[in-house]
Amino acid sequence: AQTVTQSQPEMSVQEAETVTLSCTYDTSENNYYLFWYKQPPSRQMILVIRQEAYKQQNATENRFSVNFQKAAKSFSLKISDSQLGDTAMYFCAFSQGNTPLVFGKGTRLSVIA
């Protein structure tokens, strides 16, 4: 069974600085998908970024980018120019494609003014 591990329960960053959230996963599959979701205090789960395992190029979405290391089974999220609105729980998730997501336990990120 696939597992997803987020080793940082809590992190904090100064506004305008850069922060990196870690995620590792375990799978024997070669084709899969990885995601980062954001859950602000409203508790709405919001997709931040998506990466297909067969793509070597790291995904980017504005201030959010990933460092995908397939051999190491690592999928970290970098947030540049952190903003107060980035304060949230961040969840890393794994899917084999059209299957339920497997989630990590999350990292609580606080952006400090």
Added chain:
Amino acid sequence: DGGITQSPKYLFRKEGQNVTLSCEQNLNHDAMYWYRQDPGQGLRLIYYSQIVNDFQKGDIAEGYSVSREKKESFPLTVTSAQKNPTAFYLCAWSPGTSVDTDTQYFGPGTRLTVL
């Protein structure tokens, strides 16, 4: 709401009562999912359905039941057999297109509290 509606936002029930959480989507997508979230935990899968009149158990299906009589609706019933039902419940859907078959989008969630 990402194309999916969950109601109510807050729900209270007495111990021993069944309660049904609503999940409706208006985007004509086949795949729908129910997850449970507890404090300090990630989301755990309860049930999912990829086609009308068919559904599969997830990791924590005991004490829950679902139906999928219509494509747009996937209600979750929390039965009295569920030992610890107080939690936040999230419903999700995925497009199932060739480009984006795997991405899931979530509703706003229902907070269930057992009194």
